[in-house]
Amino acid sequence: MIVLAVDVERRLGAFQITARFEAEGGVTALFGPSGAGKTTIANMIAGLLTPDRGSISLDGTVLFDAAARIDMPVHRRRIGYVFQDGRLFPHLSVRQNLDYGRRMSGVARDADEFARIAALLDIGHLLERRPRMLSGGERQRVAVGRALLMRPRLLILDEPLASLDLAHKREILPYLVRLRDEASVPMVYVSHTPAELRRIATKVVRLDAGRVLGSGGLDLLDEREIDAIR
Amino acid sequence: MLDLTPAEWTAILLSLRVALVATACALPFGIALGWLLARREFWGKTLLDGITFLPLVLPPVVTGYLLLISFGRRGPIGAFLADHFGIVFSFRWTGAALSCGVMGFPLMVRPIRLALEAIDRRLEDAAATLGANGFLVFLTVTLPLALPGVIAGVVLCFARALGEFGATITFVSNIPGETQTISAAIYTLLQVPGGEAAAGRLVLIAIALALAALIASEWFARRAGMRFQGE
Numbered sequence: 519m520i521v522l523a524v525d526v527e528r529r530l531g532a533f534q535i536t537a538r539f540e541a542e543g544g545v546t547a548l549f550g551p552s553g554a555g556k557t558t559i560a561n562m563i564a565g566l567l568t569p570d571r572g573s574i575s576l577d578g579t580v581l582f583d584a585a586a587r588i589d590m591p592v593h594r595r596r597i598g599y600v601f602q603d604g605r606l607f608p609h610l611s612v613r614q615n616l617d618y619g620r621r622m623s624g625v626a627r628d629a630d631e632f633a634r635i636a637a638l639l640d641i642g643h644l645l646e647r648r649p650r651m652l653s654g655g656e657r658q659r660v661a662v663g664r665a666l667l668m669r670p671r672l673l674i675l676d677e678p679l680a681s682l683d684l685a686h687k688r689e690i691l692p693y694l695v696r697l698r699d700e701a702s703v704p705m706v707y708v709s710h711t712p713a714e715l716r717r718i719a720t721k722v723v724r725l726d727a728g729r730v731l732g733s734g735g736l737d738l739l740d741e742r743e744i745d746a747i748r
Numbered sequence: 749m750l751d752l753t754p755a756e757w758t759a760i761l762l763s764l765r766v767a768l769v770a771t772a773c774a775l776p777f778g779i780a781l782g783w784l785l786a787r788r789e790f791w792g793k794t795l796l797d798g799i800t801f802l803p804l805v806l807p808p809v810v811t812g813y814l815l816l817i818s819f820g821r822r823g824p825i826g827a828f829l830a831d832h833f834g835i836v837f838s839f840r841w842t843g844a845a846l847s848c849g850v851m852g853f854p855l856m857v858r859p860i861r862l863a864l865e866a867i868d869r870r871l872e873d874a875a876a877t878l879g880a881n882g883f884l885v886f887l888t889v890t891l892p893l894a895l896p897g898v899i900a901g902v903v904l905c906f907a908r909a910l911g912e913f914g915a916t917i918t919f920v921s922n923i924p925g926e927t928q929t930i931s932a933a934i935y936t937l938l939q940v941p942g943g944e945a946a947a948g949r950l951v952l953i954a955i956a957l958a959l960a961a962l963i964a965s966e967w968f969a970r971r972a973g974m975r976f977q978g979e
Contacts, residue, residue, distance in 0.1 A: 618875070
């Protein structure tokens with residue numbers, strides 16, 4: 519079943535993005551070199567950037583449709599977004615950060631859900647700390663927990679490991695794989711690293727220079743496959 | 749030396765009341781204008797920016813005169829407010845608060861604006877993806893992060909309001925118990941023979957109040973800063 523349908527165009531200076539793809543449940547990788555337009559597309563899905571043309575729908579709800587003049591504001595889309603740099607609120611504790619999305623989205627407090635996600639991401643012992651006191655890996659795990667606790671309809675992870683060193687990358691990937699297997703939230707996972715995506719993705723959308731080169735299985739992570747498409 | 753006469757106490761308490769009311773009333777406008785100047789591009793922005801800072805560079809007596817002809821009883825704004833809301837400024841302590849607020853306003857807006865400009869807008873995007881509408885983003889992310897700047901603005905405005913003289917005396921005169929603040933009282937005392945001792949006491953009070961305001965602001969700013977440092 520198609521969960522996310524994206525068909526957008528956007529011009530940024532001399533750079534033109536034209537992307538059309540669909541995503542089912544599981545983890546859809548937006549894969550390509552830096553400058554391919556991956557984050558731009560993720561931002562359009564989340565509503566942080568407005569496409570020039572096209573449409574985006576999620577679970578049968580139209581989030582954006584240029585022709586019908588529909589543009590649901592960011593805060594009503596309920597799309598959890600884990601940014602490359604975490605973006606935890608520095609003035610709030612970890613617990614307050616985790617609660618932020620739930621409170622702002624008007625989701626009732628659910629102690630079991632909180633405990634479950636804190637355990638899943640192994641962040642229960644960090645709750646009273648400030649973001650500045652966390653390691654890079656801990657910060658990203660809290661960012662994932664914060665996005666999950668708002669009960670998102672879709673979770674976007676934009677290069678969530680890119681700011682981490684190798685040891686922390688290895689530390690956090692198993693959590694994300696567990697998340698894929700245990701939480702029933704569809705994910706869009708932005709990355710330029712095939713090794714990372716081989717472990718987590720269930721579908722690959724391959725991008726280059728603002729265009730979709732192909733979408734399908736994990737074999738698209740392979741360089742030779744792309745040469746064949748070209 | 750600090751045996752204050754009732755008249756001196758009156759001047760001190762009046763100064764504090766005028767400065768507090770002026771600062772409190774200026775604050776919402778200061779935040780709104782700081783935000784506007786930091787975040788929005790619009791026609792006439794440079795002009796608005798200039799007008800905001802005008803009281804800082806104009807002779808205070810000019811500001812006071814402008815207040816008199818616009819907010820005085822026969823001034824267009826003053827007459828309107830008096831007729832419709834019963835708010836009278838001329839020769840009242842409320843007028844002193846208005847002139848002090850106007851004089852302190854530029855000093856308040858500047859640090860607030862700078863603090864808002866320094867905020868990482870990407871945190872606001874993150875808050876929006878988490879379900880916060882524009883107003884909640886401002887309330888829960890923008891304003892708390894700008895707090896050190898807001899505190900600095902409040903203290904500067906308060907200190908300026910506490911010492912304001914020229915615009916106030918021009919606008920609402922120098923009436924003991926109504927518009928005679930510490931500065932005006934010192935000025936009056938220095939005009940009469942033998943007033944130096946009393947003036948000296950008030951000068952010391954003025955120094956003490958200014959120092960207290962600075963120390964308080966330092967303390968608040970430190971506390972606000974500590975919240976970002978962790979634990």
